[in-house]
Amino acid sequence: MKSLIENLILPVEHTSKGLVFDCRMCGQCILHSTGLTCPMRCPKNLRNGPCGGVRPNGSCEVYPDKPCVWVQAVERAPRLPFWRDHIHHLQPPVNWQLQGTSSWINLISGADQVRPAGWDAKATRPNPQDKHEKR
Numbered sequence: 001m002k003s004l005i006e007n008l009i010l011p012v013e014h015t016s017k018g019l020v021f022d023c024r025m026c027g028q029c030i031l032h033s034t035g036l037t038c039p040m041r042c043p044k045n046l047r048n049g050p051c052g053g054v055r056p057n058g059s060c061e062v063y064p065d066k067p068c069v070w071v072q073a074v075e076r077a078p079r080l081p082f083w084r085d086h087i088h089h090l091q092p093p094v095n096w097q098l099q100g101t102s103s104w105i106n107l108i109s110g111a112d113q114v115r116p117a118g119w120d121a122k123a124t125r126p127n128p129q130d131k132h133e134k135r
């Protein structure tokens, strides 16, 4: 049963983030790591970059008429005033038990920080630019 706070916050989050980010209410928001591009708009719900099916023009493999969410994320992340490097953070698997809950409440309660056993929270994705700098 939802608390009074959830009943108050959920519609506000759903409406505001739905309008601005096309939010799918996953309950574990990583917009700051994706150039403010909702990764749950990816039809494969990928949280760590594009699949191998991105088309040469940057559109989605599943919906060719739409841009790949992750191509957008990579393009947008450097334009953010903050969190630019967060695009390189390795994201844990989606916790589907949080679907439909408030990511704002989960952020405060820490529910969005629960990781599967063995998950390395400090891990980051390799930055391709780092490789080039070492050459």
Ligand code: SF4
Binding pocket: 017, 021, 022, 023, 024, 025, 026, 027, 028, 029, 030, 031, 037, 038, 039, 040, 103
């Ligand atoms: S990452 Fe989750 S909470 Fe954040 S905008 Fe996307 S669906 Fe909504």
